[in-house]
Amino acid sequence: MATSDGTTGRYLVLYEESATAAAGVQEINDVTGIQTVSLDPSDESSVVAERLSQADGISFDKLRVACVDADSAQLSRLRDAAAGPGPIAMVEPERIVHAIPAAPATEASTLDESVYTWGLQAIGAPGSDATGKGIRVAVLDTGFDVKHPDFAGRTVTTASFVKDEDVQDGHGHGTHCIGTSCGPRKVDGGPGYGVAYEAEIFAGKVLSNKGSGTDRGILAGIEWAINNDCAVISMSLGAATAPDTPFSPLFEEVAVRAMAAGTLIIAAAGNESDRRVGRINPVGHPANCPSIMAVGATDPKTEIAYFSCGTVGDIGAVDIVAPGWDVHSSVPMPKRYAKMKGTSMATPHVAGVAAQIAQKYGSRAWELWARLAQGSRRLPLPSTDVGSGLVQAP
């Protein structure tokens, strides 16, 4: 039974590292009643094929994985077992895999980035008179290079929520995202690359110089941004999720409370897809929360980037897309600039446009969301990949 989302309708059950295959098989039987057949490497392939088609479950003992036909009640019990202690570590839908197509020939870049980055051009930023002036934008990331010359004279407020690290960006990711959302339009020796170039910058460090963080720091950063009346929070971060995993009720409630306080949270959809091999992974946490805007990435041909997460199942939807391919922006000195790709780079484009709209129309929260969606450029691509389309400056 193949399903439309590239899965087979069967489920893969992974055993815990510490458990024996026999314990895994027993646990599956205990919680679901499903009898699994263990495959022996010496079995003839015809025997294997016959068993695969007839049994309710197959245990690949060596791989420590079982593949089972489970109905929704059995699936729910397997997921409960995975969530609790015991030999079952993880349950996920079995996917249909495809042969890898030949890589497309690389084209020489025909992009003209002499004045503005391709991303600013794609979202129509140069034609907008909105600058984000008077609007506070919080970027929760790896911090900021506070002495970067491109930000001299700008109002920047910083805070670190990472233990034993100050806000100085020892990674580059945060400075890059701040550059895209709030960086300059006029630069010596390079294209203008910032969307809301007069917005007030709130740089909250919630990811370490190694690029990692936890819920604690991110929640503290959100609280800080709300308390500072930021209209927009840009979060180019996330944790991968399995299809149909419920979104976090806690982050959803926090996002609802942020909205009530006039703060819109915009987050990266995630990079876990590999569309080159036909794999589309669902929107990650916390972008999968309904009240957090999830951003996917496009390339210069306005096609969905191969890594961009998609809408899979009923949980988590891509809401909008923005440029996320070879994005030129600031990084800590002395390097000064770099090109990066990812939904992390798409997210601050949307945050910058949100600041422009907030300035131009006085919109906040859900009205801001509505104007972002309504103003986006419709694309001839599935809404499951691009939501309402490509974000456009007001």
Added chain:
Amino acid sequence: MPRVVISLDETALQDIDETVAALRRAGLSVDDVLRTTGVVTGSIDGTRVLADLRSVSGVRDVEQERGYDVGPPDSEVQ
């Protein structure tokens, strides 16, 4: 020490200190009290106490803390 994040009911935000005190009695070592969003972060001694935290009056959700990683600076996709 499993780390947890806890959201409180809207109605519990008025006397948040009372709820935080009850969480401490239920075994929570408190790190942060976020008064605007109504979130408490901390850690507990053993997973069995999770249910105890959930049963504290004023608690809305208890979730195990997640980790995030955007990868090293030189990774292909960020």
